[in-house]
Amino acid sequence: MAADLPRRIDAPWLKEPARARVFAALAEAGFAARAVGGAVRNGILGLDVEDVDIATPATPQQVIAAAQAAGLKALPTGIAHGTITIVVDGIATEVTTLRHDVETHGRHATVAFTDDWAQDASRRDFTMNALYCDADGTLHDPLGGYADVVARRVRFIGDAVTRIREDYLRILRFFRFNARYGEGEPDADGMRACVEARAGLARLSAERVHQELRRLLLAPRAGAMCASLYDHGLLSLVLGRAPRVGRLERLIAIEAMLGAEPEFVLRLAALAVAVPEDALHLQQRLRLSNAEAQRLLHIASTPRWPEPPDDMSAKQAIYRQGATGYRDRLLLSWACRTDAADDARWRTAAALPADWTVPRFPLSGADAKAAGIAPGPAMGEALARIEQAWVESGFSLTPEALRTRLSSGS
CATH class of the missing domain: 1.10.110 (Hydrophobic Seed Protein)
Known part of the structure; x- marks a missing residue:
């Protein structure tokens, strides 16, 4: 155990009533219970905690009995691997019996239950994930993970x-x-x-x-x-494509300059998409959702801007592609520049979707019908032609001028 290990942590999730009731239910049944893994690690680092996992020497059947005795809902979500989910006030907590691996074969090993905390810790991946704490925050560090957490050092166990x-x-x-x-x-x-x-x-x-x-x-x-x-020859094995790491790094730098939140699809596009075939490949390779694949395909099919677009070109792109499509195109165009520095012109273009209200095309099918155009493909083509003229005018043509063009067929 590390010499500088604090006696306990003071993490917000320890004070949540729903978590406390799970700990209490197991304690009342006579079983030890400790939070383990990410909740403890993040508690030490002062980071947000999404899920709290609890380890216990109680068997799954004993966990269910303890929960029911306390009036709590217990779900056998992973009972073969020792996991029971206890739900309190809509908050789910996974409770898993201490275990050791009998046979490993990928995601789920064949396990045997144990009452040995050190044995349970030794089957985990990294030392920083093999930290435990009691309901009062008292820390248990069987493998020296605390020192690695504090040093921000990711180290395999054994x-x-x-x-x-x-x-x-x-x-x-x-x-x-x-x-x-x-x-x-x-x-x-x-x-x-x-x-x-x-x-x-x-x-x-x-x-x-x-x-x-x-x-x-x-x-x-x-x-x-x-x-x-x-650098270690692993990324192309993951993607099945030659990666463009420099472009990704430039995109990340641009996001930081703009204070923009990272987006998976945009970063994936920067890393691995140049042509539509790349997008289709990644859809299959990674089982992307249809929405993700369509966005990647749109990115790959849209030409890059070699220079920041002027104000009107940018507005026309926002109108045609939407704010997300425009942002994708703009940031990747910027990231494709090997000199992707903090440029005021790119910044101005990036701010445009928030600063500009997209105008609404003033004509409709009723205007086309009034101009003597029957409903059908011809009406759609006529309206599309007039809309394009309106966009190319910088959205300046008045409704009267557009109706005149529609009537004249120009």
């Missing part, structure tokens, strides 16, 4: 190659955790193990790779860790 062979997704998790929680260069032993085991990436399902890549691309050090993946 032999790194062994941990990775248990689940090859841990290669991507190593880089994602470094992007989210790490500082400086990744652990050398972990890096060597990832490179040694890289062939195992081909065994992973598209859905699991997608989920991990999404988290990586949205992490604070996404650019640096994608560059590291690339």
